[in-house]
Amino acid sequence: MPAPRKYPPELRERALQLWRESDPRPPVAQLARQLNIHPEALRSWIRQDEADRGERSDRPTSQMLEENRRLKREIAELRRVNEVLRAASAYFAAEIGPARRWS
Structure with missing residues (x-):
């Protein structure tokens, strides 16, 4: 689970809008100070x-x-499924045994 966001999305959009629409553009540190947010954010x-x-x-x-995050989640799920299938395959191979396998 990702950490909660420190700043609301509305503040982010407002800050970006102010920065884009300012002419000349203010220094990032100055605008951040005015909006009470961290300059690196x-x-x-x-x-x-x-x-x-x-x-x-x-x-x-x-x-x-976002696509990379989705693909990583999908890969993790597929790996979990493969582990279950491997375990089931090993279990059934041991249960059937060499004498009962088909030729």
């Missing part, structure tokens, strides 16, 4: 927003990150 939000908008290529988009 705002800096991270800005970078992710730029990646999502196609303005940066040095980090994956939110859509790609």
Whole structure:
């Protein structure tokens, strides 16, 4: 289970909107101080927003990150299923024994 978010999504959207619409753009630390959020949190939000908008290529988009999370969960589930199948196969192989196996 992921940790609870420190800042509400509305604050994140508002901060990003203020930063994007400001001309000239204020320093991140100054805007963060005005909004009472940690400067690195705002800096991270800005970078992710730029990646999502196609303005940066040095980090994956939110859509790609979510797809990776989904695939990791799916892989973990498939591995659990494979373990159950292996255990069942070993159990039934031992139960049938070499004399009762088909030729």
